[in-house]
Amino acid sequence: RHLKFRLISIILFQDVHVMIFIGFGFLMTFLKRYGFSSVGINLLLAAFGLQWGLLMQGIWHLEGGKIKVSILKIINADFSTATVLISFGAVLGKTSPVQLLIMTILEITIFSVNEHLVVAIMKASDVGASMIIHAYGAYFGLAVARVLYRPGLRNGHENDGSVYHSDMFAMIGTIFLWMFWPSFNSAIAEPPLSYTQLTAVINTYLSLAACVLSAYAISSLVEHKGKLDMVHIQNATLAGGVAVGTCADMSIRPFGAMLIGLVAGIISTLGFKYLNPILASNLGIQDTCGVHNLHGLPGILGGLAGIVAAALGKKDGASATMQAAALGSSLGFALVGGTITGLIMKLPFWGQPPDQNCFDDSIYWEVPNEEEENEESLAHGDQSKHKADV
């Protein structure tokens, strides 16, 4: 039993690992001049976060005064890191690495308190972590973004957008997240290798498949001349994985899973189209990646679906009250924790970039000179013709 558990856990751990480092990292590379930071700072925060996460959960589970490391704890460390990477999306391009490391420490610490409360005290069910990772990470990040509001970017920024190839890199992130989400939602299902765990895999797979259809349909409906918008495809196709998280291991049947996925795709796409501009202009929340639409709203949808499913008796031992308390707790810790963290990040000595240098790798990275390259490329073109003559 232990042996088999470890085996399946190593498989699922690798898949979650790919989601954290390739998935989140490349999903954020859509910005035209911020690819180095997206994938590079993602690696830094995740590598730091998983060590901090191991420490934090270790403190809640000391064994003989020592922290023991196991595959399951490593999966949980990757999970706690995910909250930071979600919040990173909300403030992408507008914060320094030092600010983000501070956010990592505080967000994971607060996460471990909320997780302990939800799982150990309330005994709420959240196998795919719609509430404690996705909703928490999104609203934490939005609270930070609110505190760090930049009036100077009210009218946008020339580098806050994509180019053709940067959108292609982002699709690498999207597809890997999409493919391995069933592993994310089933990685800590109990007992391992059971029908329950298998159910979590299949429900997530079906929810994601349905979500793709509604995301494409709505994107085409709301865009000019029925065209598709890459932002929707890169993000809203994943909302089904977020939203089915809490219910993934419950007996919601294929119909339930697909319904959740369909609704998530609709809400998420509409959020990107109509809600994001309102948040920015009316509430002062500049959400670079639209994490509110990919993690926030679908996370709440997941929490609500969990309350309904518990009320309908879809999982033994789950209580609708405790599910609601878990959702409220996750949102509360996120908003309060994010606001406090934002205030600390706003202190003037963390190297926050000025407005004009936002969304630009060259402030933190040695970036190859593209202009010179264009000249060289032309020179090269001549030269290669030359070679062909020889």
Next chain:
Amino acid sequence: RHLKFRLISIILFQDVHVMIFIGFGFLMTFLKRYGFSSVGINLLLAAFGLQWGLLMQGIWHLEGGKIKVSILKIINADFSTATVLISFGAVLGKTSPVQLLIMTILEITIFSVNEHLVVAIMKASDVGASMIIHAYGAYFGLAVARVLYRPGLRNGHENDGSVYHSDMFAMIGTIFLWMFWPSFNSAIAEPPLSYTQLTAVINTYLSLAACVLSAYAISSLVEHKGKLDMVHIQNATLAGGVAVGTCADMSIRPFGAMLIGLVAGIISTLGFKYLNPILASNLGIQDTCGVHNLHGLPGILGGLAGIVAAALGKKDGASATMQAAALGSSLGFALVGGTITGLIMKLPFWGQPPDQNCFDDSIYWEVPNEEEENEESLAHGDQSKHKADV
């Protein structure tokens, strides 16, 4: 036994999943202005196709009037989707999403009939699906392409080609397909976790390795000045996986597997070089990705190898006659089904793009303005120098 079966199945399922969504998706991104559609429409068709595939195979295997979903059925759903993605390659850049969704419905429906016939009635052996997926998908797509023939593209199209970075993205697809093909060919080997399944893994691995050598050698031989052609490397290196499919679980020994791979690499590369232009100019079959050379010819080679192997008694219970019947059935369903499907897709109200808009994302996607970007990039160059002065 059931437990272990599920375990190995989850591993193989993930690998097949990567092939479908990353492999096929990125393999088609070689076109210079069609990357959004290649990877994006691939995601749409695959997500829709696997739901339709679950339904179609469910109808053949009702349990108490209900469709039961299992890991094995999910793998089969991914498989049925592969046929559509292969055909997609033949008509890439020349069809609308609506046309392709119609093709998905019809092709998977017909696939499920042929699969039932080949597997359940004929009891033919096709573990890696050289015949029922690869040959079927390729000739189905070619029949559709024939019906949708565009005289206006007889002399090519300025966007029907690659640029440097688009070829690099395509290599992501190639390599992931190449690496995980052993999982594809062994995923439904019976009994699971047996020596038979292991044989399928190793035969495929050896065939692919041998195929790379012949593809590189022939590409260098037939090209100007011994240079390599990216089209051959992206595609013909995979022909060994296709061709060894039918025989993968038979006792063909390493020598047999490598021989099949070598021959497949030769046939495929020669097909790209010499046959594709003939198909386009003489038969009116404009095969964008050259699926005839990657899936069609190697699929037939795989079917023929299966007939020979069965005749030589390399697999208990396999009959050369039934293998031949399976190959004929797959080709017949493909050609007839593809022609009918093509005629339906040709109806004038599915939004088929005009010739001049072929191979161009901007007809279906909001595409970032690259021209403006070039200007910004220069501006940015100036600006970053500025910053360095400060």
Next chain:
Amino acid sequence: RHLKFRLISIILFQDVHVMIFIGFGFLMTFLKRYGFSSVGINLLLAAFGLQWGLLMQGIWHLEGGKIKVSILKIINADFSTATVLISFGAVLGKTSPVQLLIMTILEITIFSVNEHLVVAIMKASDVGASMIIHAYGAYFGLAVARVLYRPGLRNGHENDGSVYHSDMFAMIGTIFLWMFWPSFNSAIAEPPLSYTQLTAVINTYLSLAACVLSAYAISSLVEHKGKLDMVHIQNATLAGGVAVGTCADMSIRPFGAMLIGLVAGIISTLGFKYLNPILASNLGIQDTCGVHNLHGLPGILGGLAGIVAAALGKKDGASATMQAAALGSSLGFALVGGTITGLIMKLPFWGQPPDQNCFDDSIYWEVPNEEEENEESLAHGDQSKHKADV
């Protein structure tokens, strides 16, 4: 037991496979005009090398006069290929495919002798192969590079550098190597599925996480204005995986693993910054990818850590003397073998490229004409505006 062994082996095999083909292949795509060769020649050498590697290890382990193929042998074949891909990095851009195929034959042959000596005769411990793969591959490649020294490239080459997108492609390689390194270091741990194997996974994971922190910190310290250098991030973040290799399955505890990772990240980054230019200018070793800093120095560090750990009794049966002998043997075979191989590769009939064509795909590949593309792109921009008017 056998069944389970095969199972875990298939998982680990796939991960190692991804490292070899995606990891090494894309890591080398950082050069602005050498992406086709980096990922394409990597595929060719790896596919050829694994067949040659199967043959070479088969000769040491004949069973009844025959070579038997198994999953474990396939993993070992991938491993032997890794040495060639490491050496490839040292001579990247300056050698022809034929020269590299010769290097593959010789390097794997010599590797199999050294491996037999170290593992079977000396019975030294090197589970993650810091010595027999990484140090061996690096110093073999450096010896070849020394023999093939090009005075004409003393002052650099216009194409020996990266552009923005090529650095992004390289990060795909970096991240996949980083994620799956725990599988590399545990794939041949004995007995399979034991606590020992799990220890190798966790030690590698911790070493890599710590290594990221020191690589980022040192990169920022040594660069102008505290900026990060992509070369360091792409490479030095992996040094922890190399350096913990020999000790991965020993009871070095989390503290030991993280200490090794921290030191490796420091040494590797400093090597890139200060040692690489000295090697090139003073010793005539032009190390394109800096394999000395990623594989050479961390490999020696790993060997030394293994000696210390053996002396401290961290592994039953391991002897400090034999560990030292294994390190010496690996370095000796590398330097002598690399020098001889370099001399053979220097013979004038293998098509070595002239200086001005170094680091340029167009000498071996049909490369799409980028200049023409730029024109088309502008034309396209006009055209798409046109369309919008319609």
